[in-house]
Amino acid sequence: MTDHAQGYGPHPSPGGLEPSLVPPVTHDAVVVVPGIMGSELYDTDRNEVIWGLANSNWLTRAWLTRSGLEPLQLTPDELAGAHTRVRARRLLQTPAWSPFLKGFEPYHKLLNTIENTVAHPSAILTFPYDWRLPVSAHAHALATAARDHLTRWRTHPDQIAARANAVDEREARLVFIAHSMGGLVTYAALTLGGDLDLADDTRGVMTLGTPFQGSVVAANILNTLQGAPLPLPHNRLAAAAATMPGVHDLLPRFLCLEDGPAVRNLTPADVADLGGHKELFSASEDFFNKLYRQPLPHHRPIAGIGQDTVQSLQLHAGVVHASEYCFREDSNGELKRDKHGRPLRYPVKGDGTVHRVSASPVRRAMPIHAQHGALASGKQARRTVADFLLEDDHLGPDMADDGLGLNVPDYVHPNTRWDLTITGTDEPAGIECTVSAIDVDYSKPTRVQADGDDRLRATLTVPDTGLYRVTVRSDQSHTLTQLVFAGPDGTRHLDA
Structure with a gap:
């Protein structure tokens, strides 16, 4: 840990003849919001952790035993709104794995980077949440937690000292660093969380691989047939995910379904056909239609690039056949077609889970060569986060070099x-x-x-x-x- 992480203070020069160097830190408050499966879940009825333990051996029991994932399935009471059984206690502590979503790295490296960029570790708030639930379920909780965190931090002596060295000496504001699904939770908190001043008290939001338009991978997760026998973990996940509104919130909301000569959006009937829950998807559609009426304020999206990523699908007799290309519309909203009238296919790749177009609600995004689960832990991403935290002005992002x-x-x-x-x-x-x-x-x-x-x-x-x-x-x-x-x-x- 660096000196300033232990407490903000000057670095005097020899003899005291020159002004001391001001350490490169931010006096803002930072909120870290993890992605899907990035929070440890604790079952209060069973008195046991049901997702995420102190070592990764629990993964073998979770995925390869008959009842390993049953505690993750939502009960009828939970689907009706009773969300007290499962509690999110902390961020994921060890690497984890899931079919289709593959690997999840813990957030230790990201948190260390942020800790070395703030005036004091007390400036950091982590927000674990029950990722099985709909995104909408966390909006008020995150808004309230962020407001309380900012209020406490503004009275902290290290914030006061760091603020005195800021260019405009403005009050501390919030900066959200959100990975994957956490970007959607942050979006909901800032626009629908009930705190009308929260957006104004936010300096910036950085999202890392957030599927703003969803991901075809979610359709693969819910599909129980796949046209061939699947390994045990895939069937375990499909059974659990079919009960999870959070997974339905990640289904693609863009032109992705090849239906003969046409390309269209998924419908609730399609979702039921591929193994999901029609009503959960309808509720998700209603929520996102409401959410996207307001822009995400002060947003800096990071998109993983260069990785093979499924971007569209065909649905035959309930079986998902996913493809690594997507479709585009022109400025008039017409599907781009070749001279024979066939839809043009664009292989834009992504981070292995979220294709590049979905990772930003606007055209501009900063590209990073990384897989989805490691997007928040890689060196390039962490440098980008640190630079974002230290910004006084929103400068245009650099373009990424060619990569592997x-x-x-x-x-x-x-x-x-x-x-x-x-x-x-x-x-x-x-x-x-x-x-x-x-x-x-x-x-x-x-x-x-x-x-x-x-x-x-x-x-x-x-x-x-x-x-x-x-x-x-x-x-x-x-x-x-x-x-x-x-x-x-x-x-x-x-x-x-």
Whole structure:
């Protein structure tokens, strides 16, 4: 921890003949809002944690036993509005994994970066929430928590000292740093949270990979058929997600469904057909139609780029067939078509979960080469967050350099060969790729080789069930990471 994180104070020069250097810190209050599955959930009836534990071994029990995810399913009372059974106690403490959404890194690195950029750690508020619930359920709670936090921080002696060194010596304001679904929760708090002055008391909102228009991945999560047998974790998640309004809030709200020669938005009937809940999706549509009547104030969106990302789908007999291309409309709202009248397909990629267009409600977004789950923990993102916190004026964001993409399987089996793909180069020189276990001492480098134009491939195995991290390093690009879960095939249960 740096000196200013322990308390704001001057750095005197020798002899006291020159003014002291003012440390680069902000006197604003910061609120960190995590993404879906980024909060630890505690069941008050069972007196136990049902999502997120002190080590990642709990993932094996959660995903590979018959009843592992049952506590996450919403009860009829919870769907009716009784939200007292499950409590979000803190941000995720260890890496986690989910089918389709893949890996989630904890927020320690992000919080350390913010702590070293504020006048005192008391300036930071984390807002864990029950991500199973609808986004709308958290609007008032976050608005109230942010207001109380700002009120307390404005009286803190380190805020007063830092404010005296600010250019305009204005009162401290709020800065929200929100990852994934947390950006939607922040949007709701600032526009529908009941505090009419909260937006005016907010200096900025930075969202990291927030699916403002939803994600096709949510349709994959809810789809229980998929046209082929699925590994156990996927079926576990589909059963739980079908009860979760929060997952329905992440369904795509853009032109994504190829229906013969037409492309259209999902309807409640489509959602029911693919395995979701018609009424939950209808309620979600009504909420977002209301939410988007007001712009998100002082917004700086960050979009993950360069990663293979599903962006559209076809629905045949209840089975989702997702594709890595999207569609566009012209300025008149007409679908872009080729000379034969066929819809044009645009492979814009994204962060592996949220395609780039969805990551911002406006056209301008700052691009970062990163996977969705690691978007808030990577070095480039953390530098961007620190720079945002220190801004006095909203300057235009720099454009990202060319970088690499990483594509790993959704689920692998121990002692079975599997491939990963690195995009953005076909030159293996200078590329280092390793796979490491999260909870045991295991790390192994792997050889990469050319696999066509602008693409590399590596073949790997892992020795046992558990959570592993793939890391790709290059002198020419930012480091990429992704979490991979290894487990048995679909015919075995740990508790069978």
